[in-house]
Amino acid sequence: MKQHPTFEQVISRKRFLTRSGMGMAALGLQSLTGKASQTIPIANPLAPKPSHFAPKARHVIHIFMNGGPSHVDTFDPKPELTKYHGKPLPNPNLITERLTGAGFASPFKFTEYGASGIPISELFSDLGPHADDLCVIRSMHCDVPNHEPSLMMMNCGDNVLSRPSMGSWLTYGLGTDNQNLPGFVAMCPGGYPVKGPDNWRSSFLPGIYEGAYINSEHTEVEQLIQHIKHPSLDKTAQRRQLDLLQELNKRHLDFQGPDPGLEARILSYEQAYRMQLEATDAFDIQREPESVRERYGDTAQGRQLLMSRRLVERGVRFVQLWHGKWQPWDNHDAIEKNHRQLAGECSKGIGALLTDLKDRGLLDETLVIWGGEFGRTPTVEQNGKGESKLGRDHNHYGFSMWMAGGGVKGGTVYGATDEFGFRAVHKPTHVHDLHATILHLMGLDHERLTYRYASRDFRLTDVHGNVLHELIA
Numbered sequence: 001m002k003q004h005p006t007f008e009q010v011i012s013r014k015r016f017l018t019r020s021g022m023g024m025a026a027l028g029l030q031s032l033t034g035k036a037s038q039t040i041p042i043a044n045p046l047a048p049k050p051s052h053f054a055p056k057a058r059h060v061i062h063i064f065m066n067g068g069p070s071h072v073d074t075f076d077p078k079p080e081l082t083k084y085h086g087k088p089l090p091n092p093n094l095i096t097e098r099l100t101g102a103g104f105a106s107p108f109k110f111t112e113y114g115a116s117g118i119p120i121s122e123l124f125s126d127l128g129p130h131a132d133d134l135c136v137i138r139s140m141h142c143d144v145p146n147h148e149p150s151l152m153m154m155n156c157g158d159n160v161l162s163r164p165s166m167g168s169w170l171t172y173g174l175g176t177d178n179q180n181l182p183g184f185v186a187m188c189p190g191g192y193p194v195k196g197p198d199n200w201r202s203s204f205l206p207g208i209y210e211g212a213y214i215n216s217e218h219t220e221v222e223q224l225i226q227h228i229k230h231p232s233l234d235k236t237a238q239r240r241q242l243d244l245l246q247e248l249n250k251r252h253l254d255f256q257g258p259d260p261g262l263e264a265r266i267l268s269y270e271q272a273y274r275m276q277l278e279a280t281d282a283f284d285i286q287r288e289p290e291s292v293r294e295r296y297g298d299t300a301q302g303r304q305l306l307m308s309r310r311l312v313e314r315g316v317r318f319v320q321l322w323h324g325k326w327q328p329w330d331n332h333d334a335i336e337k338n339h340r341q342l343a344g345e346c347s348k349g350i351g352a353l354l355t356d357l358k359d360r361g362l363l364d365e366t367l368v369i370w371g372g373e374f375g376r377t378p379t380v381e382q383n384g385k386g387e388s389k390l391g392r393d394h395n396h397y398g399f400s401m402w403m404a405g406g407g408v409k410g411g412t413v414y415g416a417t418d419e420f421g422f423r424a425v426h427k428p429t430h431v432h433d434l435h436a437t438i439l440h441l442m443g444l445d446h447e448r449l450t451y452r453y454a455s456r457d458f459r460l461t462d463v464h465g466n467v468l469h470e471l472i473a
Contacts (some may be wrong), residue, residue: 045208046183048175051443056407056472057367058177059312060170060438062320063305063350065342066151066193067329070106070376070392071400072421073339074121076138077110080419081378093379094422096393097145098332100379103420104392107336116411123343126351132411133354133363135471136402139415139424142374142431145394147194147327150373153431155199157460164451166435167318168202168209169460170442173449177315180278182212185311188322189217189300200320204453207265211320214283216304221284282310295352300324302349309356312366329372332381333389354404367406367441375399378421398424401434407441409473429468436465441472 072078084090084103093100110119114131127134142153149159156163164172167184176183186200192213193199200211218224233241246266253262285293285306296302301323308319323329323346331338350370357363376392376399383389398417404410415427436446439460446465450457 044175044179045206046171046175046179048177049173051174052445052448053443055443056441057405058365058442059316059362060167060318060367060369060406060442061308061312061353062166062318063346063368063370064193064320064322065329065370065372066322066324067147067327067331068150068372068374068376068394068399069329069342070331070335070339071138071395071398071417072376072378073106073108073335074123074343075119075136075400075402076417076421077106077119077121078378078417078419078421081105081421084420089379089420089422091420091422093377094395094397096377096395098393099382099386100377100393101382101386101388102380103378104380104388104390108339114411116413118411118413123339124347124350126347127354130351130354130404133358133404134402135404135408135410135412135414136400137414137429137434137468137471138398138400138417139427139429140371140375140399140401140431140434141424141428142396145374145396147330147373147394150394150396151193151195151199154371154373156201156203157432157435157462162198162201162203163458164203164205164209164460165200165211166438166460167200167211167320168205169439169449170318170444171209172202172205172451173439173444174317174442176317178278181282181311181314181316183317184209184211184320185214185316185318186211186320186322187214187216187304187307189215189304189324191215191325193322193325194327204458205451211318214304214307216307216321217300219303221280224283225279278314282314283307285310292352292356295348295355297345297348297352299345299349301346302352305346305349305353309353309360309362312357312362313360330394331376331391332393333391335376335391338391357405363405365406367408367438368404369401369438370403371401372399375421395422397422403471407473408471412471414468414471430464432461432465433468435460437468437471440467 081103082105085105086102089103108121108123110121112119113128116132118131120127142150143159153159155165171183202210214224249266253259285303296306304321308321311319328342357366374394374396377395381389381391381393415429417423418425439446446461450459
């Protein structure tokens, strides 16, 4: 009868992992034993990595207005809409998801701010003092007028297929400066947005690069981060418990062979243990002076904006802030009331964030991005009877986003939509171009940041994308 080898006869774990190229799992072993390989150094997958060239920015804060804010009501004023309010536009309406009718003038007043004279709606008047730091892109466009594919395009670079998110690509390419906090944090108050965790997934990249979700509706750290404190064990007992669990996991991996999911789990347990001390501090905004908290505002959006500043101060690479559960900016009706309420929840906090980053010398190295997955129509949406709903339908043909800090040219307006705001007509900017530019600002060549999967090299921009050098200071 054939005899099976004993455990002691099985090849050593370190040699096995080294030969298999499984540096991530080997890191888990290193964290357990406290000893590195004596032959081939084992790299920490989240350790800071050199960029392709000198970066302009080191961190990203992506303020995501999920649902699609109206560009003609925020950063792209259209006086011609006032002339055609309640009248058919001279050109046929473009086909969007739902039926739209006459022109719909913005109910909001625009004011020019700063030396650059950038017009900003009263909805975001708190950004007026920062006009000369903003680079407003008015010629964004994507592929379809539906939330799900447009969210996937904005976050992952593809409308349908499973792809890693932008935050995952950045942490894969650059690592992160703080090993006791996730490199990529996604905050959304009240629950998941449309498509849920797919928006911050790592897909075929190793699981360690996936975004860590935080429900920023809560105010207590123990509620923000589940299980951040053990109900009965102290730190020493938790360490012993985790050591046992990790030993069982690594033995299982020894016998089973390569398993990216298990590798990621080994690392995530270690990171979760280390997070208990640092995350408790990073997410606790009560440690900020009351005057600072007041400047951000006592809303879920204000609190998470303040948290984002505290996270980038501590070296987190990518922070994504969603406005709320599902798609709050999806205002098909009563847009004046709804947009005013939503902007009121975040405008003050965004202004405070830009002020704080600038005062602390962080704005130069932090790229702040604002926008949704698409814009909204300049025409009014109609119900089944052809009656106005006083709202706007989705518009993927043209919309606005802005960036600030992180090496962008402030006080700039780039591109334009037509006279009514329906379609990008001057310097059209696809989401692939935006992604290529963001990676460039972070010191990464979007054509060189690739990952081999299913016998081909993948990248965030697929086979598309051009860096918008005109936006770079």
